[in-house]
Amino acid sequence: GENVGLHLPTLSVQEGDNSIINCAYSNSASDYFIWYKQESGKGPQFIIDIRSNMDKRQGQRVTVLLNKTVKHLSLQIAATQPGDSAVYFCAENYGGATNKLIFGTGTLLAVQP
């Protein structure tokens, strides 16, 4: 499939370890943030979201942290598995009611068995 990870920052972790993927966003007025996972040859898949009135949200094995002071998002994946290997994008909402998003360029997560 297509290597959408070309020239991307790469995070390499051992299976079973925790992963932390970071993202800096651009607009201090953004009020909604999303993390997506993209496997080779597939479309981006929603993982978790967070609104600006929260600083932490947990899902199944994933946690998103939001620091509005420094405009920073992070995605934590617990007990990383080989199936977590993919490119991860953050996105911020800047379009208000039109739901337009700005996407980061992504981080390639490589899980070593």
Add this chain to the structure above:
Amino acid sequence: DAGITQSPRHKVTETGTPVTLRCHQTENHRYMYWYRQDPGHGLRLIHYSYGVKDTDKGEVSDGYSVSRSKTEDFLLTLESATSSQTSVYFCAISDAPGGVTNTQYFGPGTRLTVL
């Protein structure tokens, strides 16, 4: 893929030919979007629609047009394809119940090669 299909999934065409990509949704979502994805650029918005017959430009709209004649279909047309339009194209949908911003869900993509 959240009830979103794209057709064709792969296409090879020649410079100067017209190309139309189709996005079809079964979710009855109000908003639909076309993106292109290229190495080093991430996802970039081409055009979007906020209702039937209501569309607007994104950041990379030159050389593209769109149409939305019914809620479920959003068409992207390259009037005269160029090699710079070789890319992977993704459709996305979203809704805003009660006016609250919500996530976008993506289709499987169309790989377009312009020779």
